[in-house]
Amino acid sequence: MTSRIRFAASLFTASAALLAGAAAQAHVSLQSGSAVAGNDYQAVFRVGHACAGAQATTGIAVRLPAGFALADAQARKGWKLDVQKAGAAEVRWTAESPQDALPGTTQGEFTLNGKLPAAPGPLWFKVLQTCDTGSTDWAQLPASGTSTAGLAAPAARLDVLPVGTAAVDVRDAWVRAAVPGQSGTGAFMKLTAPAGARLVGASTPVAGVAEVHEMKMEGDTMRMREVKGVELPARQTVELKPGGFHLMLMDLKQPITQGKTVPVTLQFEDAKGVRSSLDVQVPVRLSAPGNATSAPAHHH
Secondary structure: OHHHHHHHHHHHHHHHHHHHHHHHHOOOEEOOOEEEOOOEEEEEEEEOOOOOOOOEEEEEEEEOOOOOEEEEEOOOOOEEEEEEOOOOOEEEEEEOOHHHOEEOOOOEEEEEEEEOOOOOEEEEEEEEEEEOOOEEEEOEOOOOOOOOOOOOOEOEEEEEEOOOEOOOEEEEEEEEOOOOOOOEEEEEEEEEOOOOEEEEEEEOOOEEEEEEEEEEEEOOEEEEEEOOOEEEOOOOEEEEOOOOEEEEEEEEOOOOOOOOEEEEEEEEEOOOOOEEEEEEEEEEEOOOOOOOOOOEOEEO
């Protein structure tokens, strides 16, 4: 169990680096950095710009990694779709005319569906981007490990997680510092579940009780109540924040002081009722992070 948790930690830490790199380089990337082994998966490739010196993207060709079983690919209006499943599996979209090409200043998405391998680990998708002038092959892999830092044209990476680990991205997490003698405090964060999920609970060794709560106006009075869960629509970020949904940590067992971290286990449920969990180390702060692009919580 310990090795599985450590493995998931390394995957999530690397996933955060991948997402940060994607924003900086604006390369062809996957909309999600993680998914659970053996599950169906919708791969959405985001194209944020044309090739260097080009005005528009005219073709996208995704080479599928071994172990990924392609189910189908979504057609795109004005683009020809070619699917090759035998041998070196590949999915290609080609603009049927210059007017149908993707302008360099416009973001586009190319989607395919399939089933993930049963074994966890990184899965690399190599993508050839063809433009009106030249092309870029997003196919570079790190010599070791999973970090794509320093690569000019990295392949898109998907972290395939062990069964039971929630494929939910946690960002800007924090726990409000509590003064000595205070019995409770709140935990806040931004949650994104690419395939959709429901936050149904939490636990932490620093509190006797951890519940999902909501602050809501009832008439002229702001009231707080426990809720059974918080829906996380697919590919949408839901924020747990002061004055709204949040985690309430009660019956505190130790001081919650600024600069420390609090271990929290988040519990989720998918559309089929399958439970999963995610362990995060959440920093203690006096207030919310001031930078909206601050680093994600550490996953374990």
